[in-house]
Amino acid sequence: MPDTIEAADLRKTYGETVAVDGIRFSVKKGEIFGFLGPNGAGKTTTMKMITCVSPRTSGTLTVLGMDPELDPAAIKQHLGVVPQETNLDPDFTCFGNLYYYALYFDIQKDEAARRADRLLAFVQLTEKRDVPVEKLSGGMKRRLILARALVNNPDLIILDEPTIGLDPQARHLIWEKLRSLQAQGNTIVMTTHYLDEAARLCDRLVIMDNGKILVEGTPDELVKKYAGHEIVEVEASDDVAACLAGLHVPFEKTGDMIQVAATTDEARKIARTVLDRCQPGRIITRPATLEDVFLKLTGRTLRE
Amino acid sequence: MAGLFAIPNITGRAWMVWYRNLVVFARTWKVNFFPPLVEAILYLFAIGLGIGSYVQQIEGIPYVNFIAPAILAISVMNSAFFECTYGSYVRMYYQKSFDAMIATPLSIEDVIAGELLWGATRSLIYVLIMLPVLAAFGVISLPLALLAIPVAFLGGLMFAGIAMCFTAVTPGIETLNYPAFLFITPMMLFSGTFFPLTLMPVLLQYIALAVLPLTHLVSIMRMLTLPALSWTILLNVVWIVAVAAVFCLLSINLMRRRLIV
Numbered sequence: 001m002p003d004t005i006e007a008a009d010l011r012k013t014y015g016e017t018v019a020v021d022g023i024r025f026s027v028k029k030g031e032i033f034g035f036l037g038p039n040g041a042g043k044t045t046t047m048k049m050i051t052c053v054s055p056r057t058s059g060t061l062t063v064l065g066m067d068p069e070l071d072p073a074a075i076k077q078h079l080g081v082v083p084q085e086t087n088l089d090p091d092f093t094c095f096g097n098l099y100y101y102a103l104y105f106d107i108q109k110d111e112a113a114r115r116a117d118r119l120l121a122f123v124q125l126t127e128k129r130d131v132p133v134e135k136l137s138g139g140m141k142r143r144l145i146l147a148r149a150l151v152n153n154p155d156l157i158i159l160d161e162p163t164i165g166l167d168p169q170a171r172h173l174i175w176e177k178l179r180s181l182q183a184q185g186n187t188i189v190m191t192t193h194y195l196d197e198a199a200r201l202c203d204r205l206v207i208m209d210n211g212k213i214l215v216e217g218t219p220d221e222l223v224k225k226y227a228g229h230e231i232v233e234v235e236a237s238d239d240v241a242a243c244l245a246g247l248h249v250p251f252e253k254t255g256d257m258i259q260v261a262a263t264t265d266e267a268r269k270i271a272r273t274v275l276d277r278c279q280p281g282r283i284i285t286r287p288a289t290l291e292d293v294f295l296k297l298t299g300r301t302l303r304e
Numbered sequence: 305m306a307g308l309f310a311i312p313n314i315t316g317r318a319w320m321v322w323y324r325n326l327v328v329f330a331r332t333w334k335v336n337f338f339p340p341l342v343e344a345i346l347y348l349f350a351i352g353l354g355i356g357s358y359v360q361q362i363e364g365i366p367y368v369n370f371i372a373p374a375i376l377a378i379s380v381m382n383s384a385f386f387e388c389t390y391g392s393y394v395r396m397y398y399q400k401s402f403d404a405m406i407a408t409p410l411s412i413e414d415v416i417a418g419e420l421l422w423g424a425t426r427s428l429i430y431v432l433i434m435l436p437v438l439a440a441f442g443v444i445s446l447p448l449a450l451l452a453i454p455v456a457f458l459g460g461l462m463f464a465g466i467a468m469c470f471t472a473v474t475p476g477i478e479t480l481n482y483p484a485f486l487f488i489t490p491m492m493l494f495s496g497t498f499f500p501l502t503l504m505p506v507l508l509q510y511i512a513l514a515v516l517p518l519t520h521l522v523s524i525m526r527m528l529t530l531p532a533l534s535w536t537i538l539l540n541v542v543w544i545v546a547v548a549a550v551f552c553l554l555s556i557n558l559m560r561r562r563l564i565v
Contacts, residue, residue: 014565053406054565073315073409081407087400091328100327104320104408152408 002065004029004156004187005050009059012045019045021211022059027189032182034198034205035191036290038298041208043191044084047160050189051081064156077105080154084161084191086141088133094120094144095129102151112151119147123177139170146177157181159190163197175201195290199223209298219290227292230267232260234274235281243278254295261288312413312556321405321418322425329426340379340430344437347375351498352443362500365530372443373525374497376431376452377459381518383430384423384460385488388467389480392419397477402563416559420464420552427460428453444529451528459521462544465551466517472558495519496526520544 005027012020020042027033035043048054050063052072061068063075088097095116102112120126123143128136136144149157163171178201182188192198198205199219206216215222234240236258244251249270251260260270267285274280329336352368359367395401405415431452438444470483495518501509512519520540527537
């Protein structure tokens with residue numbers, strides 16, 4: 001069986017600007033696959049090509065075994081899309097947003113009404129059923145958009161920054177819903193800026209920058225390979241830097257901290273040595289995270 | 305250039321977009337039914353009875369009867385034009401409704417076709433509301449005037465297509481004021497609406513017939529409501545069908561160019 005999404009040499013240019021620069025990836029059925037990267041990395045453009053709303057410049061792309069260029073309607077029939085921008089219909093209530101959206105998928109009216117009510121319950125908005133969408137909070141709107149993406153019982157769900165701007169409670173609810181959707185056999189593709197979110201949810205992920213995929217793997221693999229197991233952080237000072245250099249410990253200076261990547265055993269040794277010989281200010285050791293990988297690979301320069 | 309007149313692949317799903325707009329319109333029907341009703345009565349009193357008491361007759365026709373079909377034609381123009389400029393622009397740009405719709409099996413061609421059909425339907429509904437008012441004042445002649453209803457849809461489609469072309473190329477919502485003031489308002493005055501075209505210099509008459517779509521719609525409406533049928537109605541109908549087809553096609557392709565990048 002072919003993978004749910006297969007892309008090779010996928011490219012997208014806008015005039016002179018290269019948004020996606022020859023990427024290759026595949027998404028397997030039933031997994032949660034993440035796209036990470038700084039702003040302008042090409043994540044959203046990739047999502048738009050997958051969801052058949054932006055034609056690719058070159059390369060191959062198949063979604064659910066079909067070509068977005070040739071069978072967009074057939075692909076979109078089985079796709080659930082959560083866009084980055086909230087584009088709920090302000091002329092309708094919560095129920096209306098789901099009901100009329102279902103009609104666009106050629107779903108019969110009584111079935112559309114049933115699904116709308118079931119999905120309102122799924123995202124815990126039943127009591128807001130007849131409330132106009134402008135009256136909803138940001139978190140409720142995102143939940144309603146997630147519900148809207150599910151009206152057609154999609155096989156593949158594409159989420160572009162699903163939890164952007166949400167409070168921790170709302171984020172946890174969305175995560176829980178996404179996991180339950182995965183448990184029902186859905187394939188999920190998401191972009192996110194929140195690295196803890198990616199680490200929690202994604203089975204596999206890629207990190208993109210400047211239109212290219214830098215690395216691909218499971219969150220654990222990537223952390224071990226690119227950031228080590230533990231990070232020793234020491235308050236930065238010229239003395240400490242000179243001291244570490246004298247000890248031949250490789251380190252990286254980031255703002256007001258000096259970071260040393262290490263395995264778990266090494267980390268204790270390094271921390272002890274630094275404490276004994278370098279008179280540090282503050283010093284901590286912590287497990288390495290996806291954020292360390294991300295910053296290491298994409299740098300610390302602001303993008304916009 | 306060829307791409308701008310390519311035949312778009314429109315499916316029956318376009319009617320779902322039309323239906324969505326109809327539902328929203330019907331839900332606020334009290335607000336929406338009022339303007340055409342009031343408009344018809346205001347025009348009749350202010351221009352028909354006011355100016356009409358001095359003018360009394362034009363070409364042997366009572367002045368109110370002369371302007372009654374123009375009131376219908378102007379209403380067709382305004383309702384479709386403003387729906388597919390400001391209305392469509394708001395849905396496209398501010399509400400992001402088109403983005404949400406094209407994430408479903410609907411294509412952008414379906415969405416724009418649905419918007420155009422809705423603009424034309426709105427014209428039809430307005431004429432449907434105005435006809436009884438005009439009939440009650442005895443200024444139109446039934447049953448031939450009932451043909452104004454399908455003509456309203458056709459004329460509405462033409463103005464919807466023209467409007468959607470402006471919407472497809474406008475940089476922002478403010479710049480839509482230009483076609484509204486520089487195209488629609490003059491057209492409302494110089495299309496044989498409140499005085500016959502023949503009062504203008506011959507050159508201007510030809511210009512009006514060539515580039516002011518409303519002249520043809522007023523001409524058809526007048527022939528139907530007076531009634532004063534002539535074979536020239538066919539020329540008017542063909543002109544409107546052709547212009548409607550060209551601009552609807554063009555607007556769909558321009559919109560795709562704007563939105564699908």
